[in-house]
Amino acid sequence: MLYNCHIHTFRGDDIPREFLPLGLVRILASRAGFRVIGRILNYLNPFSSDDLFDRYVRFVKIGRLESQQKIFELCRKFYPVNSKFFVLSMDMEYMGAGKVPRSYADQLRELAEMKTAYPDLIFPFVHVDPRRPGMMELVKKCFEEWGFTGIKIYPSLGYFPYDDDLDPVYHYAQNNNLPVIAHASPYNPVHYKGSKRKLKALLAKAKTEIDLSSNKRKKLCSNFAHPDNYKLVFEKFPNLRICLAHFGSDYFWQKFLDEPDCTGNWFTLIRERISEYPNLYTDISFTLHNKEFFPLLKVLMAEPLLKKRILLGSDYYMVETKTNERRFGIELRALLGEEGFKIISVDNPVAFLTGTVNAPI
Numbered sequence: 001m002l003y004n005c006h007i008h009t010f011r012g013d014d015i016p017r018e019f020l021p022l023g024l025v026r027i028l029a030s031r032a033g034f035r036v037i038g039r040i041l042n043y044l045n046p047f048s049s050d051d052l053f054d055r056y057v058r059f060v061k062i063g064r065l066e067s068q069q070k071i072f073e074l075c076r077k078f079y080p081v082n083s084k085f086f087v088l089s090m091d092m093e094y095m096g097a098g099k100v101p102r103s104y105a106d107q108l109r110e111l112a113e114m115k116t117a118y119p120d121l122i123f124p125f126v127h128v129d130p131r132r133p134g135m136m137e138l139v140k141k142c143f144e145e146w147g148f149t150g151i152k153i154y155p156s157l158g159y160f161p162y163d164d165d166l167d168p169v170y171h172y173a174q175n176n177n178l179p180v181i182a183h184a185s186p187y188n189p190v191h192y193k194g195s196k197r198k199l200k201a202l203l204a205k206a207k208t209e210i211d212l213s214s215n216k217r218k219k220l221c222s223n224f225a226h227p228d229n230y231k232l233v234f235e236k237f238p239n240l241r242i243c244l245a246h247f248g249s250d251y252f253w254q255k256f257l258d259e260p261d262c263t264g265n266w267f268t269l270i271r272e273r274i275s276e277y278p279n280l281y282t283d284i285s286f287t288l289h290n291k292e293f294f295p296l297l298k299v300l301m302a303e304p305l306l307k308k309r310i311l312l313g314s315d316y317y318m319v320e321t322k323t324n325e326r327r328f329g330i331e332l333r334a335l336l337g338e339e340g341f342k343i344i345s346v347d348n349p350v351a352f353l354t355g356t357v358n359a360p361i
């Protein structure tokens, strides 16, 4: 038995048009578009089955499956029977990337049905975007009617985690002992895509000094997700349990290894903050798709405090654009050994879910 604390099962019609570059979402959404792209791929690189576009096709193919349950069933085949999964929903209506074909409430309702079908295996998280009107009612419905497990936030889409409009949600989470997972990696392609003018207006809501030295959209959006933004959240809600997903990202793991002078490294920041905040966790999803980082993870697992705050996660099926899911769990288990693997895949997830360290499963 294990917990994968970070997967997604949202469908292609939960994704706005500009989610992938080059209008690929729209092109690949049609059967004809799929065939054309397939042919171009063969033409471009007839000897490789593994280039970037090919991975995009794989990504969109999964999203095109007819239900979240189909996507989940595909994922769980890669793991031992009875593995448990935190399934993170996504509200992409307000990221300025075009219209989302299906309503967010429908995505959540379908996730709730999946929870009913697999009550012991699925732990749904509701993504909260403070810009959605009536968001708190939706959140309450998720927990009080649909058996959801936790809250998800994705600040890079254009909001700060300390946004006052999130206060009622954190308040509810703290009172009801619900865990929060926050996307916290910089520079990834999923961020606010609206006009620069609108982006600047969103950034003007900053309550701390932010970095405006670059005019690049992904750099600007990284201000929303910065790990130090959570200081303000913990000041108001000291008992919240928050997982900063992706452990600072592969970008900063690389920097840590190769550029020791690099200041403001998010990986280092999260590592330090974990020693300051007793309820702060991180996960290795996506970042650890790169096996180059395995030795560093193994070394981190020797730190008594840190090793208790790292959660296993893969970021299925986002990670399909980078690597293959199947080997991930097994290779990690071989790396960490049974004891280390149990810590990140069972003990820590249970502590994060319940707030009780070493709680019985």
Ligand SMILES: [Zn+2]
Pocket (backbone or CB within 6 Å): 006, 007, 008, 088, 315, 318
């Ligand atoms: Zn994710």
